[in-house]
Amino acid sequence: MSGRLRWNGVSQQAGIHTLTFGSKERGVMSRQEDEESELNEARRHTADDMDTSEPVSTSDQGERETGRSEGLDTLKSYLREVRRSTLLTFKQEQQLGKRVMAGDEHARQEMIESNLRLVISIGKRYMHRGFPFSDIVEEGNLGLIKAVEKFNYKRGFRFSTYASWWIRQYIERAIINQGKLVRLPVHVVERLNRYLSRVEQLVQTLGREPRAAEVAAKMKTSEEEVLDLKQLVRTTCSLDSPLNDHTDTFLRDVIEDPVGLLPDETADGVRRRTELMAWVRELPEKEQTVIVSRFGLDGDEAKTLEEIGRTMGLTRERVRQIEMAALVRLRNTIGRKAMTQADLL
Helix, strand or coil, rough: CCCCCCHHCCCCCEEECCEEEECCCCCCCCCCHHHHHHHHHHHHHHHHHHCCCCCCCHHHHHHHHHHHHHHEEEHHHHHHHHHHHCCCCHHHHHHHHHHHHHHHHHHHHHHCCCHHHHHHHHHHCCCCCCCCHHHHHHHHHHHHHHHHHHHHHCCCCHHHHHHHHHHHHHHHHHHHHHHHCCCCCCCHHHHHHHHHHHHHHHHHHCCCCCCCCHHHHHHCHHHHHHHHHHHHHHHHCCCCCCCCCCCCEEEHHHHCCCCCCCCHHHHHHHHHHHHHHHCCCCCHHHHHHHHHHCCCCCCCCCHHHHHHHHHHHCCHHHHHHHHHHHHHHHHHHHHHHHHHHHHHH
16 A cells, blocks of 8 residues: 555554554545545544643644644545455455464555454444544554454454454453543452453454353353343443533543542542432432442442342343433433533533
């Protein structure tokens, strides 16, 4: 590939290449008709990335607008150039996989570049979660690189199926680790890490995302426990999304563990918890119970879906549905109140 699309100076850092264009790391589209939609999304994220609460001079503002325009122009060129790449057939995947295992750097690069569309296709699902799209694509690309390096062509499965899991895991781990999410209890974090580790081992063996029963057998636990952990990852990621399109407030900004606050955080923590509980009390009774128990808002440890289900006499799936409905309602309520407060100010 040529022009402004390139491996980062064709250089290596710890053996990993990154894609760059302008000053931002971006991705590619899987379909031409999506280009305008993606560019609009990029414009919004570019504006967010360059936003500041401090006043700027006219000249500084002009420089920023110029840089933003150049970045979008480069992105557009990048999308068009990468779209020209041809998707690999199964036979080509096998041939490249064999060469990659033999240490062929050109084959490694070709395999990565031929699957960049897959990163965008998966990355679009995480767009509205308070995480810059450029970061989503960056993490997804790292997952793709990892998949190429660990792909074993001898097992006979499609690379895209295998790589999809790695791409999702890199994106989700980045959202969880870098976003200001719910402070999970230590024992829950340990369970999550154990779960992700076992799933990773199974993906390497099976060449696909394992079923709950397979993970449960690997972890020597129940399928319900595995499904609960899988849902916990998804729920944690979903909390890092904006309340609405008109506010910088995120649901994870108000749903945080109120226990164990530092001394200088106590006053703000009490205020935050008081406001949150006022919003939670507006929820239907079952939704209140689930949210309070799920996030430990009553001072107790956060409970699993299965634990809450036993207490309420409901299935874990029904508790999950109630939780999702409550989170949506909370987002709408908090977002609406945030707008009202902003209007009053």
